[in-house]
Amino acid sequence: MNITVKKINSLNGEIEIPSDKSITHRAFLFSALTKGKCTITNFSRGEDCLSTLKIIEQLGCNIKHINPKKIIIDAQNALKAPSIPLNCGNSGTTTRLISGILAGQNFNSKLFGDESLSKRPMKRVIAPLELMGANFLHNDFKLPIEIKGTKLKGINYISPLASAQVKSCILLAGLNADGVTSFTEPYKSRNHTELMFKYMGADIKEEGNKVIVRKSQLNPVDITVNGDISSAAFFITAALIVPNSDIIIRNVGINETRTGILDVYKAMNADIEIINERIISNEKTADIRVKFSNLKSTVIEGDIIPRLIDEIPVIAVAATQAQGTTIIKNAQDLRNKEADRITAIKTELNKLGADIDETQDGLIIKGKTQLTGDCVCECYHDHRIAMSEYVAGLICHNPIKINEFQWVNISFPEFLNLFENIKQ
DSSP: OOEEEOOOSOBEEEEEOOBOHHHHHHHHHHHTTSSSEEEEESOOOSHHHHHHHHHHHHTTOEEEEEETTEEEEEOTTOOOOOSSOEEOTTOHHHHHHHHHHHTTSSSEEEEEOOTTGGGSOOHHHHHHHHHTTOEEEEETTEEEEEEEOOOEEOOEEEOSSOOHHHHHHHHHHHHTEESEEEEEOSSOOOOHHHHHHHHTTOOEEEETTEEEEESOOOOOOOEEOOBOHHHHHHHHHHHHHSTTOEEEEEEEEOOTTTTHHHHHHHHTTOEEEEEEEEEETTEEEEEEEEEOOOOBOOEEOGGGGGGTGGGHHHHHHHHTTSBEEEEEOSOGGGGGSSSOHHHHHHHHHHHTTOEEEEETTEEEEEEOOOOOOOSEEOOTTOHHHHHHHHHHHTTOSSOEEETTGGGGGGTOTTHHHHHHHHBO
């Protein structure tokens, strides 16, 4: 699906963005470990999360659909050997987290994915799992991989990178491993696993950037999933750079390990207000009001990077409209996403008239630039690149075209309709 994006006058109104994908993945997977029944409300219906739901069904969970926003996951007969290979689709989260669960089972399984996922690195989870005694068959640490279930032992793992996916994988394996498992990372990555483990009664504790888990059984609970700040990021950014905009985004998760984008935008002089704060299923939630702002440049680096790694493509769009030069460092993991996002951002935004150079681990973005548009953008099969291009298109002097925009459905099928609701 190819689309055309035109310049608009303003964004005004209220929206509620879709549910958090990271929390939805975990709600589905952790429910499968409870040996009981969990009700999941307001879950994400993006294709990545549906890949996870399908896999736990193949592993023996009974899924009862109550309505489009509520399901009951009955795990009383899970986990059992799947009869066919498990399709992870385009979801790196699904692949890495389920590997931690499957490694310690008493059966064998096989994981595969689409062409894009099959190119993404899995050594970061396979290597520590092998230290725990896991047994894998793979081709240079890429999908497809075969997992020969076996008994695991706890390890003290010091990770060279801050990664919520790697951390969650090892902690999930630790739930079913003999002894104590700990995971230490250089910076604190998103902590949805730790919060949900506590909510579900796991034996877990945190010591700074170190998380310790012992073999334990998760309790069945009811989980309500709040809105996804990574999805809200596109609307926040658009409201900041489209003149005369004033929007409210309802029910957004503001977990402190995910709000790096808000901290960066405040440093860039953004007019953002957090209102109606509350706790939902052990996660901080609030409404966010955003107004058009005269942005200034900043430097983004160090321990804030894991708190906004997924939002960097759209932050780069905002930086093109900030006075001065914005520098992004320590973000080399962007090269290992659905696409090489560093090169993709530089290439596509420069087509629009931006002034961006890439470095090995980030970007140098000179502003403020008038985006001219009048070109065709590629998304590289990457949903976040496609949505970032769309936001940029809202302020381009001339219309732009974006090829293969259907990749947005991986995470955010409601994206276009929500923007239509607030465009002026």
